[in-house]
Each structure stands twice: as C-alpha cells, then as structure tokens.
Amino acid sequence: MRHSKLRLLLHSSSSSSSALSSSYSFLTPFRRLIVPCLNFSDADASSSDDSSADFSPLPFPRRTSYRSGEVSVETSAGRRYSFSREWLSKLALMEKIATLLANKGWDLGFLSSLNVELDECNVTQMLNSLYDASSDGALAFFFFRWVRRHNGSDHGLRSVCTMVHISVSGNMNHIAMGCLREIARNVSGGEQWIDLVFDVLRETSRTREVLRTVYSMFLSCCIYENSIDVGMEFIKRMKRFNFFPSVGVYSELIRSLLESKNLGFVEELFEEMPNCGIGSNKLVMSLFLRELCAKGALEYACKLIADMQSYGGEADVVVYTIVINALCNQGFLREATSLLYKMMDIDISPDTVLLSSLVDGYCKAGMLVEAVGLMNSLSCIPDAYVYNSFILTLCRNGDMQEVSNLLNEMFILGIQPDSVNYTTIIDGYCKVCQIDQALKILAMMLKRGVNPTILTYTVLIDGYVKIDDLQGAEYIFYSIQKQGIQPDVVAYNMLMNGYTKKGHMHKAYEVKDMMLKDGISPDVATYNILMHGLIKRGFAAESRDIFNELVRRGLSPDKISFTNVIDSYSQDGNLEEAFLIWCSMGREGIQPDIVTCSALLNGYCKRHHMQEANVLFQRMLDAGLVPDLILYNTLLCGFCKEGDLNEAYRLLTMMKEHCITPNNVTCMALVCGLEKIGVQNAVESAIIKLQEVFAFKHMVGCEFIS
Incomplete structure (x- = not known):
C-alpha cells in the first residue's frame, strides 16, 4: 500500500519543523501531609506510656527543641552539626515551666504538691499562657504530656485542640497531625460530634490563618482514616465561615472520591470551589481530569470540560490535551477529533503536543489516510515524533517499502531522524526477517552520528533469533560488550531465548550465569x-x-x-x-x-x-x-480417540458458530474418531462431514478449498 497523500503533505510542508517533546508533564500539587507522631523526643520519652507513640516521625524543618548551650556533633563523615542549645533535664524543664507560668499568674507551688487543679479548663489556659510567655511549642507539648501522665487520663477535646493550634503556631505540624488523627479516628457521634469538633477548633484558635491550616489538616486526617463522608460534612461547616481547604486537600479529596466512585460528592465539591478564592481551581480541575481519564471515566471528563467555567475554572490547551490523549488511547478517535474542533471554536489553538497525540491515535488505529487528512486540515508540520507514529504503524503492517520512502522524505525536508526512528525501522525489518536491510539502517544511523541505544541492539538480537541465526545474535551481543555498553536483562533474555529454541539448554544456563556475574538480576x-x-x-x-x-x-x-x-x-x-x-x-x-x-x-x-x-x-x-483453533483441536482429538463422535460433532458446530476454520489437524482427528467406531472410508466420511458443517465447496484429501 502506498500512502501518497502523506508524501504529498510532507513534500509541501516547510523544511523546518517545530520541536516536540514526546511526553507532556503536568504540575501536581504537593501534599503537605506529615505522618502523625506524638513521641516527641523529650527528656522522659523513654518512660512515656503515650498510646500515640506508635507513629514514626518524619523530619520537619525548623522544629523547635528545648536545648541550651552551643553543642557540636561530629559525624563519621567528618561533617559537623551545631545545635543552639543542649538538652535540659526533666527537673530543669519543670522549673522553667513553673517560672513562666508564675509570671502569668499561675502559682503551681511545689511540683509534687500542686496548688492548682489540673482540670481541662485550667490546662487549656495554662498551655496558652506557657506558649505566650515562651513562644516555644516544644515546651508547651512537654507540659501537655506531663499533665496527661500526672492525671493518669487522656486530655479532653478542648485541651487537645488547644495543643493543636499551639503546635501549628510553633512550627510543629507533626504533633498537630498526630492529635488530629486521634480526633478523626474517633469521630463516631454523627453530625453532633462533627459540630463539636468544628466549634472547639474554632474557639481554641489563635489566629484565622492558623485555624485555616488546622481545618485543612483535619480534613487530611479524615481522608487518611477513610472518613470521606465526615470530611465532606466538615467542608460544609467551613464554608459557612468562608474557610476552604488547601489545594493539596482538594486534590486528596478528589482522589479518594474517585477511588470510591462517588462522583456526586465531586460535583458538590466543584460547586464550592469558585468561592474559595485560592486561585488554583484550574490546577485542581486539571488534576481531577487526569484522575478521571486514568479511571476511564471519559464521558464525565468531557462533561467537566464543558462545565469548567461554571465551577470557577478555565479550560485551556492543557486540559484539552489530557482528555483528547485519553480518548485516543481508548480508541475514541471521533470523539477526540470532535473535542479538538470544539476547542478551536472557542479560540483555543492546539499545540504540537495535542496534535501529535491525535495523529498518533489515528496511526495506532491503522487510519493513516485519516491522520494525513487531519494534518492537512490543520496545516500541521510534521516532526520526528509525528513521523515515528506513521513509521511504527507501517512497520507493524510489514509495509517496509513505504517506511523507506518516509525515511527518505525526512532527509529531503531536513528533518533528522532520531534513535527512536531508526530503532523502529530496524525492528520493522527484523520482524519481516530482512536482517540485511536492518543492518543497512544501523550503518546509516552510525554514519549520521546517531548513537544506537541498547534497545537498538536488542531488536537486532531478536531479529537474528527469529531466523535461527544464533551466530549472528551472539556477534551482536558480544559486540555490545566490546563497545563498553552493558547489555540489559532484555538483551540477555533474547539471546537465552534463541538457545532454548534450538534446545541448547547448557548455553542458556551459561547466559544466566553471565547475567549474575555482570550484576544483572534475572x-x-x-x-x-x-x-x-x-x-x-x-x-x-x-x-x-x-x-x-x-x-x-x-x-x-x-x-x-x-x-x-x-x-x-x-x-x-x-x-x-x-x-x-x-x-x-x-x-x-x-x-x-x-x-x-x-x-x-x-x-x-x-x-x-x-x-x-x-x-x-x-x-x-x-x-x-473464547476458544481458539488449537484448543478445539485438542478437545476434538481427545473425544475422537474415545470414539465419542457426538461430542466431536458438537465441537465442530461451535467452531462454525465462532467462525473458526478447521485445518488438517481437525480433519485427521475426525478420521481417527470414525475409524475408532469402525466406519469404512473414514477419510471420505470426514470430508463429507466437514463440507456439511462448514459449507466447503470441495476438498483435496484433507485440504479445504472454499
């Protein structure tokens, strides 16, 4: 087949082509979620019975500590880490806490005999007083834990929420996340409990910004605990006070809702986003579109693009590329093309990435003429990536003459083929067992200064194996090593496959030993x-x-x-x-x-x-x-050897229904079955039966002629 339309397009195009990246990256918001941890390294951590000490901490920048005096620690690598203060003892810490609280009007008296009752109301006020006096969140957390051990019971919700706000203000988000996860894990009282948590967090807040952060962190904890319904109810309450989650939390909610296939909640979420004022709606929606496409919900993705403006977002070429690429990958080329023209109707111009993706979709579907027509209609200038889409399809079809023509056109138009183009063509020649032509392409590749990759050599090894030329495969394999290129596991496997096909198992084992020696894991x-x-x-x-x-x-x-x-x-x-x-x-x-x-x-x-x-x-x-011919023949042979012709005839009928044409093996199996039951002229009887079932006009021996 000759694709003259394609060549006509390429001859008429400009000699300069636009640069195109073969991949498209999208910005994904980073989720700032610290693993909760309450086992903060204080002086008495080893004796703590805090139940939340099971969590493993992650490093957090600029974490506050209660240390004094300059200390330098030298590591084995010779680097020195300096700390601003050395660790204080437990007694010194408690004395410092007592002094600070006394300055705020809290007379604790002698620490072993307190003058103040450590109830929730007092503890909450003392935590705030301690942080106001010291601006040291770590000191407040030490006191928080000490009170818990002293009282022998857990803190109430109000004191925990106070500690959460102090932790966030003191740059100790890991502590806040630990406390909030405990709250989220125990939210079991329905809407009344959600109202209580929301109100207490608001009442104990220190600033509006800190409260906004705490609300977002609590939502992250709800997502982590798979309490999505609680999270959605919590967002409704945030909205009343004009609070909205961070972009990262929106992203996590979207992922979780998609996992649970609850698209109704997603629509509700998007309806709230236009009022959030975060300026990142388009970013979140782009992420959501990627997730929808990854889950195969393409119809909903198309609907979201159409409704994006009503949700406070703005469709651009990036979001259209996401959906069009997904449609092409799923084979919905008509829908992808329709979406392209809708995009152009609203004055959004397609870029080279989008057009290349659409052309590649048509080529993968074998619709080369349609791909050329699309390029003509859009005045698309092909580059090496677009060429490779056509070359790859032609190689799969075995049309190597047309591939050669396209390669020559690239040279004429000044488009330099890259290693992917050359490797694809070499693979195409190997698949049709034209190793000589593949080697000529390799020589051309080297002459033009394009370095072959390990994949280039691997397809050559596979090509030699296909024609049972193990000597040629060995030559390519060992020439790679002589050039200082380390073969990968695929190259080793190709050579090993050649040996096993010929029954040379000892050599196959030698290749395996060579892999291990070269540090390549099988x-x-x-x-x-x-x-x-x-x-x-x-x-x-x-x-x-x-x-x-x-x-x-x-x-x-x-x-x-x-x-x-x-x-x-x-x-x-x-x-x-x-x-x-x-x-x-x-x-x-x-x-x-x-x-x-x-x-x-x-x-x-x-x-x-x-x-x-x-x-x-x-x-x-x-x-x-769906059974294939080999499976049907296996069963036919089995039934015929047993003389069960009724089952054999039933299988022939099934083959006819599934449009599977019998071969010589089918005929000989039937002959065996007829001979088993003593039928004279078994071959003739088998032929008559097959003609009857499959409507063959005539047969020569057991050869079928329709």
Whole structure:
C-alpha cells in the first residue's frame, strides 16, 4: 500500500519543523501531609506510656527543641552539626515551666504538691499562657504530656485542640497531625460530634490563618482514616465561615472520591470551589481530569470540560490535551477529533503536543489516510515524533517499502531522524526477517552520528533469533560488550531465548550465569524462558525447580509462569496438582487465558479424562474465554480417540458458530474418531462431514478449498 497523500503533505510542508517533546508533564500539587507522631523526643520519652507513640516521625524543618548551650556533633563523615542549645533535664524543664507560668499568674507551688487543679479548663489556659510567655511549642507539648501522665487520663477535646493550634503556631505540624488523627479516628457521634469538633477548633484558635491550616489538616486526617463522608460534612461547616481547604486537600479529596466512585460528592465539591478564592481551581480541575481519564471515566471528563467555567475554572490547551490523549488511547478517535474542533471554536489553538497525540491515535488505529487528512486540515508540520507514529504503524503492517520512502522524505525536508526512528525501522525489518536491510539502517544511523541505544541492539538480537541465526545474535551481543555498553536483562533474555529454541539448554544456563556475574538480576521473563525450554526438551520436573527458584528470589510469577508449571504437571500426568495450580491463579489475581487452559486440557485429553476436560471447557466458556483453533483441536482429538463422535460433532458446530476454520489437524482427528467406531472410508466420511458443517465447496484429501 502506498500512502501518497502523506508524501504529498510532507513534500509541501516547510523544511523546518517545530520541536516536540514526546511526553507532556503536568504540575501536581504537593501534599503537605506529615505522618502523625506524638513521641516527641523529650527528656522522659523513654518512660512515656503515650498510646500515640506508635507513629514514626518524619523530619520537619525548623522544629523547635528545648536545648541550651552551643553543642557540636561530629559525624563519621567528618561533617559537623551545631545545635543552639543542649538538652535540659526533666527537673530543669519543670522549673522553667513553673517560672513562666508564675509570671502569668499561675502559682503551681511545689511540683509534687500542686496548688492548682489540673482540670481541662485550667490546662487549656495554662498551655496558652506557657506558649505566650515562651513562644516555644516544644515546651508547651512537654507540659501537655506531663499533665496527661500526672492525671493518669487522656486530655479532653478542648485541651487537645488547644495543643493543636499551639503546635501549628510553633512550627510543629507533626504533633498537630498526630492529635488530629486521634480526633478523626474517633469521630463516631454523627453530625453532633462533627459540630463539636468544628466549634472547639474554632474557639481554641489563635489566629484565622492558623485555624485555616488546622481545618485543612483535619480534613487530611479524615481522608487518611477513610472518613470521606465526615470530611465532606466538615467542608460544609467551613464554608459557612468562608474557610476552604488547601489545594493539596482538594486534590486528596478528589482522589479518594474517585477511588470510591462517588462522583456526586465531586460535583458538590466543584460547586464550592469558585468561592474559595485560592486561585488554583484550574490546577485542581486539571488534576481531577487526569484522575478521571486514568479511571476511564471519559464521558464525565468531557462533561467537566464543558462545565469548567461554571465551577470557577478555565479550560485551556492543557486540559484539552489530557482528555483528547485519553480518548485516543481508548480508541475514541471521533470523539477526540470532535473535542479538538470544539476547542478551536472557542479560540483555543492546539499545540504540537495535542496534535501529535491525535495523529498518533489515528496511526495506532491503522487510519493513516485519516491522520494525513487531519494534518492537512490543520496545516500541521510534521516532526520526528509525528513521523515515528506513521513509521511504527507501517512497520507493524510489514509495509517496509513505504517506511523507506518516509525515511527518505525526512532527509529531503531536513528533518533528522532520531534513535527512536531508526530503532523502529530496524525492528520493522527484523520482524519481516530482512536482517540485511536492518543492518543497512544501523550503518546509516552510525554514519549520521546517531548513537544506537541498547534497545537498538536488542531488536537486532531478536531479529537474528527469529531466523535461527544464533551466530549472528551472539556477534551482536558480544559486540555490545566490546563497545563498553552493558547489555540489559532484555538483551540477555533474547539471546537465552534463541538457545532454548534450538534446545541448547547448557548455553542458556551459561547466559544466566553471565547475567549474575555482570550484576544483572534475572527477571520473570528469564525464568519463563528457561522453564519453557526445559518443558520442550521433556524435563518437566526440572522446570518446576526453576519456578521454585523464581519464587525464592522474591519475584511474582505471571501468567506465563503458571502456564509453564501447569504444562509440566500435565506432561507428568499429575493432573490433580495441575488443576490445583490452575485454581490458585485466581487467588493470585491472575486470570487464566486460552493458552493456560489449553495446557491443562491437553493433559486431560492425553490421559483420556474427557469428562473432566469437558467440565473445564465449560468453566472456561462461563468465564468468557473464547476458544481458539488449537484448543478445539485438542478437545476434538481427545473425544475422537474415545470414539465419542457426538461430542466431536458438537465441537465442530461451535467452531462454525465462532467462525473458526478447521485445518488438517481437525480433519485427521475426525478420521481417527470414525475409524475408532469402525466406519469404512473414514477419510471420505470426514470430508463429507466437514463440507456439511462448514459449507466447503470441495476438498483435496484433507485440504479445504472454499
């Protein structure tokens, strides 16, 4: 096939092309969520029985500490860390606290015999007085913990909320998060309890800005505790006082609501955002669109773009690119194109990233002519990335002549192919077994000063393996090492696959040893290649040893791994164990496919357990798997060897219904079944039956001619 329209476009385009990045990055707001921790390092931390000491602290900048005197600590690396104050003893801290509180009118008297009752009201006022006098949040937190141990009971809600505000004011957000998480974890009294928490936090606040931060932190804790409904109710109360969550909290809420598939709450959230005054609605909505597209909710994403202005946001080329790219990836090209023109109708010009994404979608769908038409209509100037979209599709179709034409056009127009272009073309020639042409492209690549990547060499190794030229594969592999390039695990696997295909298992093991020596860890594909090679050579038990090694190394077996193990047990006649492994795949989150089922069915049929084979076949159909010709032939052979022609004829009818054309194996299986029941002229009878079922005009032997 020749795509003359494409070449016409490229010849008529300008010789200069716009630069295009192959990826598009979006700004994601950073979530400032500190892991809660109440085990602050005070002098008596080792004896603390605080239940919240289970949390592990994260470093927080400029954390206040109660230390005095200059101390320098020298590390093993020779660096010196200086501290402004050295640690005070517990007694010295309590004396300091008593002095500060006395200056504020609180006479604690002798610390072992207090003159003031440490009830919640007094503790709340004393915490505020202590912080006002010292501006030291760490000192207030020490007193907060000391009171808890002295009273032998937990603090009330008001004193905890006071400590939260002091912690935020004193730059100790990790302490505040620990307290708020305890509150969020225990919100179980319904709306009355939510009202109480909201009001107490507001009443104990020190400044409006601190209160805004505390409200956002509490919402983060609700999200962390999976109390999304509580969080949404809390936002309603914040709105009454013109408080709105931070951008990070909005982002976390969006993610959580998407996980729970509660889009109704999301709409409610967006209705509130226009009044929040944070100036970041577009940023949050862009994040939300990305999440929607990642979850596959494309219809809702399109609706959100249309309604974005009503939610206080503004659609731009970035948000349109997010949705159009997602539509293209899912194959909804008509919808993506329609959205492009809607965008242009409101005077938003597409950029090169958006156009490249749309063109790439058409190319992946094999619609090259339509892609060229789109480029013509938009006066799009192609670059190396756009060219690669066309080249990749043509290579998949095996149309290497057209690929060669496009490569020449790039040279004529002054567009320099990059390593991706060259590697794609080399891979295309390897797939059609034209290694000589692939090597010519490699030579051209080197001559033009484009350095091949490890992927370039890997596809060449795979190309040699495809034509059973192991000597050529070895030459490429070892030439990589001579150039000082370290082969990756894929290159090793390609060479190993070539050896196993030819039955050279000793060389395959040598490649594995070489990998380990070079510091390359084998992956699941490595073990799958070895397992498959051993099974083909009849070493089923040894293949299971490889599977066990895979598991011991901490790798997760994939579908191919399980299929190999099932095949090995089936070959050994241990059908019970094979069936148990087949059943265990679902527990591992791996769904068996046609190849897996064929491996198990083949074992049943070889051992003449046709009843079990039929049950498994029905289970496979109930699971929605569509049998292929190999599986049908496996069952046909099994039933025909048993002389069960009724079941064989039923399978032929199913093949006809699923538009699966029989081959010589099908015919010979039927001949075997007819001979089993003593039919004379079995070949002729089999041919007549197949002509009857599949409406073949005539056959030569067991060859079908429609």
